[in-house]
Amino acid sequence: MKKRGRIRIIMEVLSYVAEESPVPATRVxxxxxxxxxxxxxxxxxxxxxxxxxxxxGERARRVHITRKGLETLRKLRELKDFLEDxxxxx
Amino acid sequence: xxxxxxxxxxxxxxxxxxxxxxxxxxxxVVGEEAFLRLTLSFALLGTGxxxxxxxxxxxxxxxxxxxxxxxxxxxSGYLSMIRARQALALLSPLILIPSGIDMLASLSSSYVSxxxxxxxxxxxxxxxxxxxxxxxGPLAADLRLLPGLEISMLIWAEFLRALAALILAVRYRKLx
Numbered sequence: 001m002k003k004r005g006r007i008r009i010i011m012e013v014l015s016y017v018a019e020e021s022p023v024p025a026t027r028v029x030x031x032x033x034x035x036x037x038x039x040x041x042x043x044x045x046x047x048x049x050x051x052x053x054x055x056x057g058e059r060a061r062r063v064h065i066t067r068k069g070l071e072t073l074r075k076l077r078e079l080k081d082f083l084e085d086x087x088x089x090x
Numbered sequence: 091x092x093x094x095x096x097x098x099x100x101x102x103x104x105x106x107x108x109x110x111x112x113x114x115x116x117x118x119v120v121g122e123e124a125f126l127r128l129t130l131s132f133a134l135l136g137t138g139x140x141x142x143x144x145x146x147x148x149x150x151x152x153x154x155x156x157x158x159x160x161x162x163x164x165x166s167g168y169l170s171m172i173r174a175r176q177a178l179a180l181l182s183p184l185i186l187i188p189s190g191i192d193m194l195a196s197l198s199s200s201y202v203s204x205x206x207x208x209x210x211x212x213x214x215x216x217x218x219x220x221x222x223x224x225x226x227g228p229l230a231a232d233l234r235l236l237p238g239l240e241i242s243m244l245i246w247a248e249f250l251r252a253l254a255a256l257i258l259a260v261r262y263r264k265l266x
Contacts, residue, residue, distance in 0.1 A: 007122055049119055072119050078264035079116070085210040086171070088124045 007076065007083070007090040009034065013042060014073040017052055018065045025054075025061040092146060095248055099143045102255030106136030108266035109258075127170055134167035139255070142248065161191050161224065164217075164251075168198035177201055192225030209261040216254040223247030 004012075012032045017023055029039045043063060047054040051069035055062045083090050110132035117125035138160045145156035169181070181197055196218045203214035227243040259266070 007120065010120055051119065075116060082262040082265055085206055085208040087205045087207065
């Protein structure tokens with residue numbers, strides 16, 4: 001199976017969070033097949049960039065999509081064909 | 091003819107710059123290196139087209155300098171799209187031979203075409219043909235191989251170059 005690139009992983013995470021928001025981080029990890037630690041690292045990065053909002057509760061981290069996250073997801077989906085045609089690993 | 095060419099070159103420059111802006115915005119948000127590389131590539135291709143446009147509008151002496159430098163920017167654009175270092179090492183010495191910069195542009199855009207798919211492949215193949223025309227045109231003029239055809243060959247090469255960008259702009263309009 002071909003290894004997923006970083007852009008594809010970000011797209012998959014944002015897509016899932018966009019559909020299920022707010023969603024526990026553990027469910028995002030299950031749905032995207034990412035190791036929990038790696039996902040949390042990515043979510044913190046996306047949180048810093050304003051694409052998602054991380055809410056740390058008593059028992060679990062919950063992830064919310066933001067407007068900027070939705071816009072970025074739309075743009076990434078629109079660019080997918082172009083990037084694939086250009087031979088960029090996504 | 092010149093006005094139409096100017097219009098096409100302007101449109102292609104606009105497409106390259108808008109794409110570059112769009113890719114840079116994504117780079118800032120997602121932080122992916124590939125977006126930054128493509129931002130640079132498209133900005134360089136756009137600058138090449140602006141120089142081409144200025145060469146159409148300038149005096150004869152300045153026009154030649156701008157015409158040549160437009161290829162230099164295009165070459166930089168293609169080379170920054172190539173990720174295989176070995177390919178870069180093989181292509182670079184071509185800059186030393188006569189008409190080498192357009193030959194280098196032709197080969198580097200051929201390489202980008204080879205590693206691409208779909209409309210990107212077709213557009214970069216057109217760019218390769220266009221640069222081949224630009225490199226063979228002056229050579230043919232020097233050797234008097236195609237009397238009277240050299241100028242039209244160069245004009246058609248520029249049409250092809252602008253057309254390639256327009257194909258990309260139509261197919262990937264969501265990019266801008």
